[in-house]
Amino acid sequence: MTIPFDLLVSQVKLPGSGILTDIGIKGGAIAAIGSLAGASAATTFQAQGRLLLPPFVESHVHLDTTLTAGDPVWNESGTLAEGISIWTSRKKQLTRDDVLARAERTLELFIGYGVLHLRAMVDIGDPKLTALRAVMELKERYLERMQVQVIAFPQDGIVACPDNEARLEEALRLGADGVSAVPHLERTREDGILSLRKAFALAQQYGSLVHVFCDETDDEASRYLEVCASLALSTGLASKVTTAHANAAAYYNEPYFQKLLGLVKQSGISIVACPLINSVMQGRYDASPKGRGITRIQDFRRAGINVALAHDDIRTPFYPLGTGNPLDAAHMAAHLAHMCGRQDLNDIVAMITHGGAKAMQLGSYGFEQGAPKLGDPASFLLFDAAEPAELIRTRCAPRYVFSRGVLAAETQPAVTKLMNAADGRMAIP
Ligand SMILES: [Zn+2]
Incomplete structure (x- = not known):
């Protein structure tokens, strides 16, 4: 037959x-x-x-800032601070058509490179949520070709920028898949913890995902990964929680890091490393020898914690390079994380496929x-x-x-x- x-x-x-x-x-x-x-x-x-x-999985990319490098000015120092300053003024000029054109071009680049599942970060600092609404529109338009998840991202903080709390909730009402926080950019350690509590509470209320910009700093005192893991346990959100960057972990003392590994493993959260942008953003204040700018992905993976690699920015005020090819991020990770063994290289490919799928909580990824x-x-x-x-x-x-x-x-x-x-x-x- x-x-x-x-x-x-x-x-x-x-x-x-x-x-x-x-x-x-x-x-x-x-x-x-x-x-x-x-x-x-x-x-x-x-x-x-x-x-x-x-298919490849891109688990952390900004679709609102994408393709704006040099528009209107270039980030000459290359620092995060100058990037934030440029973006703060550029985002005031956002229109629906502007975001749609750049985000759509970016989705096309990703599809060409084999990405069919993508988690988009969108800054909700704009009171009208112009960028978020445009990306939500694209998400629907691309349903047949690729799966897009939208994360409402409070670039200016939640406690430091109180209006962002209501905007996060509005984003969830509009159908965003998850909320974020930037605890290490809040004014104090306590404010950082409070911002996480607020983000997790919203996620609990709306049954949404959490994707935290976590410890994206070389400050060894930045310890929000433990707070995310603890909240993932206490709220029951568990594997619906992802922490991106986690760069400070590279500087933690060993007894603390080993304790942290156990907590993160128990919590079920995922780690998303962004080796391209972090390779140039981190280590700037180090005396030589400088840090490598990547979290301890080998140690997390060996401890049984899910690790994904993301491309992150494509030609933005924060990072002027980028193609949309996840293999570029994988290639950088292989170098920075000392993962060039035969099995290591296959493991790295798994971080842009299955690792990303698990971080995104894709139920029907296959393979x-x-x-x-x-x-x-x-x-x-x-x-x-x-x-x-x-x-x-x-x-x-x-x-x-x-x-x-x-x-x-x-x-x-x-x-x-x-x-x-x-x-x-x-x-x-
Ligand atoms: Zn990012």
Whole structure:
């Protein structure tokens, strides 16, 4: 008996085992895996042995500030303080169309690089919530192609900027998926704790996610990760809580850090590291040798804590670089975290796939044991690579991106030809 598929993808290479197989897709889900030669399908796609991976997950990116570097001025010092100053004045000029155009371009970049699940940070410092409303609009518009979660982010604090508390709640009423806080930027340690209590209380009330900008500083006295973990336990929000950055953890004394590991593990929260921006933002005040700007991702992971890597800013007043390729963040993390062992590199790829999926609390991501199974969403990437670890080196875009059984993006590989090569061979990019 032949099974009528919407799409039959022939000869994909499964990660891990390296086995070549066919995949039958129906109704946007994987309906068959195995040798499907001769099966009928509306469309057949020849994968030609390309490596199959689940979609990439971007678990922390700012869609309101995106693509504004140099508009109207550049951050010449490169510091967080100058970035905040530039953004504070730029955000007064935000319009719906301005945000929509830049955010949409950013989503397109991400899709091209294989990101089909994305958690967007949106500053709610504007009384009209212009940026948040625009990003919520995009979230709906992109439902068929990618999943966008929206986090209401109080850049100016919650206690330091009391209006932000009501705006966070308004954002949740408008359908935002979660709330944030920036405890280390509040005026005092006590205000930082109070800001977290307020954010967690709102999340409890609305059943939302929590995504805290946590200890994004080289100050070893910044200890809000323990407060987040403790609140995750006491509120029962547990794995719905994510802490991003956690840079101060790199400076904690060892007895304290070991105690913290146990608490964070018990709480079930995730850590999201943002190695690109933090590699240039952190360590600025260190005497040489300078800190590496990354939290202790190896130690968190070894302790059984979920770790994700995020690209974060793309050409903003805070970070003028960035492409939207999660492999850039992975590549930076491999260096800063001393993770270039064979298994380390595969683990790093897992941090931009499964780690991100867990942080985002995606219920139907699929590829649970590393390979697809029947019923998983037919959202996957096909790469010109032998194994996941190779992607960290090449940082190539996926050759093909499928979203729910539909081809969403294709990238032609760049080809370099050496004009003076005696045998006319192509150089390998
Ligand atoms: Zn960020």
